[in-house]
Amino acid sequence: MAQSEQTGIIGKGITIRGNLTGGGDLVIEGRVEGQISLKNHLTIERNGHVEAEIRAEELTINGEASGNIDATSMVSISSSAKVAGDIKAPRVVIEDGAVFNGTIQMDVKLPDNI
Amino acid sequence: MANTVIGSSIVIDGEISGDEDLVIQGTVKGKISVKESLIVDRSGVVEADIETQNVEVSGKVTGNINATDKVELKSDCRVIGDIKAPRILIADGASFKGNVDMDVKEP
Amino acid sequence: MANPKDSSISSGDSTVIGESIVINGKLTGDEDLTVRGRLEGELSLTKTLIVEASGVVKANVEVKNAVVSGAVVGNIDAGESVELTKEGRMVGDIRSPRVILVDGASLRGRIDMGEVKGERSEKGARPVRAVRSVPVPARPAARIGKSKLEGKPSPPPPPSESRSGAPVPPLVAAGSRRRVVVKKKAR
Numbered sequence: 001m002a003q004s005e006q007t008g009i010i011g012k013g014i015t016i017r018g019n020l021t022g023g024g025d026l027v028i029e030g031r032v033e034g035q036i037s038l039k040n041h042l043t044i045e046r047n048g049h050v051e052a053e054i055r056a057e058e059l060t061i062n063g064e065a066s067g068n069i070d071a072t073s074m075v076s077i078s079s080s081a082k083v084a085g086d087i088k089a090p091r092v093v094i095e096d097g098a099v100f101n102g103t104i105q106m107d108v109k110l111p112d113n114i
Numbered sequence: 115m116a117n118t119v120i121g122s123s124i125v126i127d128g129e130i131s132g133d134e135d136l137v138i139q140g141t142v143k144g145k146i147s148v149k150e151s152l153i154v155d156r157s158g159v160v161e162a163d164i165e166t167q168n169v170e171v172s173g174k175v176t177g178n179i180n181a182t183d184k185v186e187l188k189s190d191c192r193v194i195g196d197i198k199a200p201r202i203l204i205a206d207g208a209s210f211k212g213n214v215d216m217d218v219k220e221p
Numbered sequence: 222m223a224n225p226k227d228s229s230i231s232s233g234d235s236t237v238i239g240e241s242i243v244i245n246g247k248l249t250g251d252e253d254l255t256v257r258g259r260l261e262g263e264l265s266l267t268k269t270l271i272v273e274a275s276g277v278v279k280a281n282v283e284v285k286n287a288v289v290s291g292a293v294v295g296n297i298d299a300g301e302s303v304e305l306t307k308e309g310r311m312v313g314d315i316r317s318p319r320v321i322l323v324d325g326a327s328l329r330g331r332i333d334m335g336e337v338k339g340e341r342s343e344k345g346a347r348p349v350r351a352v353r354s355v356p357v358p359a360r361p362a363a364r365i366g367k368s369k370l371e372g373k374p375s376p377p378p379p380p381s382e383s384r385s386g387a388p389v390p391p392l393v394a395a396g397s398r399r400r401v402v403v404k405k406k407a408r
Contacts, residue, residue, distance in 0.1 A: 104328045104329065108311065108312050120238075123252045125248070126247070127246050128244060128246010129244070130244050134239045
C-alpha cells in the first residue's frame with residue numbers, strides 16, 4: 001500500500017478484504033472490509049463502502065462506513081455519508097443530511113458548576 | 115438589568131430563583147425567589163410562595179408573598195395568600211383574600 | 222418561510238430564561254425557549270430550544286428542534302433536528318432524524334438518527350428486497366400432516382423428491398404463504 005507521501009486510491013470496482021495499513025493518504029472509492037490503519041488521511045468517497053475498524057489520523061467520509069473509528073485528529077461526516085459505529089476523536093463534524101447511528105466520544109469540557 | 119419573561123404557554127412546576135426581574139405570563143407552581151421584581155401579567159398564574167423585593171400582580175396568585183419593598187395588586191388580579199411587605203397597594207377591582215402584614219415598626 | 226432555528230422573533234410567544242435565573246423542576250411549553258441561565262429537571266417543548274453560550278441545561282429534553290451553544294447534560298429527543306454549534310457541549314444521547322455537529326462542538330454520547338433516509342422512496346414504503354436468484358436447496362415442500370411453507374420465493378421441488386412418494390401438488394403462487402397438503406392418492 002502507499003508509503004510516504006503518496007496517495008493511494010482504491011478504485012470503484014475494487015473490493016479488498018483484510019488489513020490495510022500505510023503511512024500515506026488513502027482514498028477509497030471501492031469497497032473495503034476488515035481493518036484499516038493509516039497514519040494520515042483516509043477519505044471514503046461517495047461510492048465508497050467500508051466495513052472495517054478504522055484507525056487514522058484524519059477521516060473524511062462522503063460514502064458509507066460501518067465499524068468503529070478511532071481518529072487522532074478529526075472525523076468529518078459529510079451530507080452524503082451514511083455511518084454506523086462508534087467514533088472516538090478529538091473533533092467530529094456531522095453535516096446536515098448525513099446519517100449517523102452510533103456513539104461519539106469526544107472530550108467534553110463542562111462548566112464546573114454542572 | 116436583564117429581564118426574564120416566562121411566556122404564556124409555558125408551565126413550570128418547580129423552583130425559580132435569580133438575580134433579575136421576572137415577568138410571568140404563563141403558569142408557575144412551586145416557589146419563586148428573585149432579587150428585585152416579579153411581575154405576574156394578566157395571563158400569569160402563580161401557585162407558589164413568592165420572595166422578592168417588588169411584586170406587581172395583574173393575574174392570579176395563590177401563595178404567600180414576602181416582599182422587602184412593595185406589593186401592588188392591580189385591578190382584575192386575584193390573590194389568595196398572605197402578604198408581608200412594608201408597602202401595599204390594592205387597586206379598585208383587585209380581588210384579595212388573605213392576611214396583610216406591613217411589619218409596622220414602632221418608631 | 223422562517224427557519225425555526227434562527228428565529229428569535231418567532232411567530233408566537235418566545236420565552237427567554239435570563240443568565241442569572243435558575244429553574245429547578247419541570248418545564249413544558251408550546252413556544253420557543255431560549256436558555257441563558259440554568260435549567261435543571263425536565264423539559265418538554267413543542268417548538269425550539271435554544272441553549273445559548275451561557276446556558277446550562279441539566280435535563281432530559283423533548284423538543285422539535287434544539288440548537289445548543291451552551292452546555293447540556295441529559296438526553297435530547299427531537300422530532301426534527303438537533304444542532305450543536307461550535308461552542309456547544311453535550312454529554313448525553315441524541316435521538317433525532319437530523320443531527321448537525323459544527324466543528325468545535327463537543328459531544329459524548331449516542332446519536333440515533335433512525336432509519337436510513339436514502340432507502341425510502343416514499344413514506345412507509347419498505348425497502349424492496351431483491352428476489353434471490355441463488356437456487357434454494359431442494360427440500361421436500363410437502364410433509365404428510367404438516368402444511369406451512371415460508372414466504373420465500375423458491376422453485377417448486379420436483380415431484381420425485383417427495384418423501385411420501387405421492388405426487389406433490391405444484392405451488393400456487395411464489396412468495397405467498399400457503400398450505401400444501403399432500404394427499405395420498407388411492408391406488
